[in-house]
Amino acid sequence: MHIPEDLLYTAEHEWVKISGNRGRIGITDYAQESLGDIVFVELPQVGAEFKAGDAFGVVESVKSASDVYLPISGKVVAVNEELLDAPQLINQDPYGQGWMIEIELTDPQEAEKLLDASAYLKLLEEE
Amino acid sequence: MSDREGKRTPLYEEHLEAGARMVEFGGWIMPVQYAGILEEHRAVRTRAGLFDVSHMGEIEIRGPDAFRLVQRLISNDASLAKGDRVIYSPMCYPDGGTVDDILVYPQGEDKFLLVVNAANTAKDLEWIQEQAEDMGADVAITDLSPATVQLALQGPEAEAILQPLTDVNLGDLGYYRWTRGRVQGTQCLISRTGYTGEDGFELYLDPAEGPRMWRGLLEAGRDRGVVPCGLGARDVLRLEAALPLYGHELGPHITPVEAGLGRFVRPEKGEFNGREVLKQQKEVGAPRSLVGLVMLGRGIPRQDYPVSRGDNVVGRVTSGSHAPVLGKNIALALVEKGYAQEGEELTVNIRGREHSARVVPLPFYSRKKKGVS
Numbered sequence A: 001m002h003i004p005e006d007l008l009y010t011a012e013h014e015w016v017k018i019s020g021n022r023g024r025i026g027i028t029d030y031a032q033e034s035l036g037d038i039v040f041v042e043l044p045q046v047g048a049e050f051k052a053g054d055a056f057g058v059v060e061s062v063k064s065a066s067d068v069y070l071p072i073s074g075k076v077v078a079v080n081e082e083l084l085d086a087p088q089l090i091n092q093d094p095y096g097q098g099w100m101i102e103i104e105l106t107d108p109q110e111a112e113k114l115l116d117a118s119a120y121l122k123l124l125e126e127e
Numbered sequence B: 001m002s003d004r005e006g007k008r009t010p011l012y013e014e015h016l017e018a019g020a021r022m023v024e025f026g027g028w029i030m031p032v033q034y035a036g037i038l039e040e041h042r043a044v045r046t047r048a049g050l051f052d053v054s055h056m057g058e059i060e061i062r063g064p065d066a067f068r069l070v071q072r073l074i075s076n077d078a079s080l081a082k083g084d085r086v087i088y089s090p091m092c093y094p095d096g097g098t099v100d101d102i103l104v105y106p107q108g109e110d111k112f113l114l115v116v117n118a119a120n121t122a123k124d125l126e127w128i129q130e131q132a133e134d135m136g137a138d139v140a141i142t143d144l145s146p147a148t149v150q151l152a153l154q155g156p157e158a159e160a161i162l163q164p165l166t167d168v169n170l171g172d173l174g175y176y177r178w179t180r181g182r183v184q185g186t187q188c189l190i191s192r193t194g195y196t197g198e199d200g201f202e203l204y205l206d207p208a209e210g211p212r213m214w215r216g217l218l219e220a221g222r223d224r225g226v227v228p229c230g231l232g233a234r235d236v237l238r239l240e241a242a243l244p245l246y247g248h249e250l251g252p253h254i255t256p257v258e259a260g261l262g263r264f265v266r267p268e269k270g271e272f273n274g275r276e277v278l279k280q281q282k283e284v285g286a287p288r289s290l291v292g293l294v295m296l297g298r299g300i301p302r303q304d305y306p307v308s309r310g311d312n313v314v315g316r317v318t319s320g321s322h323a324p325v326l327g328k329n330i331a332l333a334l335v336e337k338g339y340a341q342e343g344e345e346l347t348v349n350i351r352g353r354e355h356s357a358r359v360v361p362l363p364f365y366s367r368k369k370k371g372v373s
Helices: A031-036 A110-114 A117-126 B012-017 B037-046 B066-073 B118-135 B158-165 B205-218 B231-240 B277-282
Strands: A014-019 A022-027 A038-042 A055-061 A067-068 A075-077 A101-105 B020-023 B028-033 B049-052 B057-062 B089-093 B098-106 B111-116 B139-143 B150-153 B178-183 B188-192 B200-205 B226-229 B289-293 B306-309 B312-323 B328-336 B345-350 B355-361
Touching: A014 A110, A022 A031, A067 B226, A101 A110, B012 B205, B028 B231, B037 B049, B037 B226, B037 B231, B049 B205, B049 B231, B057 B066, B057 B200, B057 B312, B066 B111, B066 B118, B098 B188, B111 B118, B118 B139, B150 B158, B150 B205, B158 B200, B158 B205, B188 B205, B200 B205, B205 B226, B231 B312, B231 B328, B289 B345, B312 B345, B328 B345
Parallel strands: B049 B226
Antiparallel strands: A014 A022, A022 A101, A038 A055, A055 A067, A075 A101, B020 B028, B049 B150, B057 B111, B057 B139, B089 B098, B098 B111, B150 B200, B178 B188, B188 B200, B289 B328, B289 B355, B306 B312, B306 B345, B312 B328, B345 B355
């Protein structure tokens, strides 16, 4: 299970990469593995604002639909439109080409509540 | 990952070893996928896949009144289950609602084997016993499920893989026919049936021989590209072929006529449970019908999503999925009379938004038959 050191994580298996006041967000390797083949992704509009913990999108595997929650509050500034035609990118490269959205952080302090790589690994080991 | 309680088939260890993800289904712990649903689906459509379907229930009815009882239980005509002919049939309540949908294997004089859905096995047994008592039928009803492993080898290469392993000439075994024979030296009931929309076989055998049979079939079919397949692929395959799944397209409050199974309801055979209601529905139409929907835009319909025409909800999705064989998103839906015509444009409410869908003829997918261009 791949867990990059430079990202922050949630217990719901999302990741966020924070640079300055921006955050790039996706689902973890564990999440994509658990979901199986992803065949559809629903993304928010640019400009939409969400609080930490809000559902901002949906990923659907062949079998089921799952909400994806925002790790940290912010306003959507970019969405990965490639996923609309190639949702399998999330399976193939969850931390790279499979990113879902980019946000402008409303409250960068919230990052302190997120899990670092070792805390997330520990959480996975307990599941 | 904690809800792992349930019965294990004799192939449980094989599944774990093959890297399967296990889920609870119908009271059993079953493999939902191995390599991935899409890959397994593709294998069955183009080569072959092997499924452990030992969770299915097997109920034997034997005795002088076996025929009379089966004829009362099912809506299809039990006299068609004769010799080597297997029949598919709904089994109904007197109000026409569906107890289960089953396969009926005639087993010679005064004996039938019913293959039932895993989750319904206990309920069916109880229902059948109750009906037998009610009729005063002289029969013995036995649950053979624990004594049976069932494997399904499905796909265009299924015959080529199985033939070298058996003393039965599979070319002589037509669709929906069964026989007894040896496969890899083990006595089996071999049936040319399946739940994938492809050609294929279902094997019923002694549980003790299950793991050896499973490994042997995978080994023998390796060059032809056989892979182990889970319930995830099975569900997509059956949906593309528009084969009903109990609990989705069928249930106590859905009649087989509503579910589009009118051809398996034969009022002309005489009395049976549900005859009056079903006969009338066949003659004048049922209040609802099962339709196939293809989504015109993005979005995947799922069970229970509302189906509308304009502002009016006219039905519900019973099953929905991405259909890899079509590259489209599809659904089966039960809709009110008047909205079932081919070409009808309806909408499916997916997470609060209406998405356009069109009623299409069923099945969504049917295989090209051999020798037919």
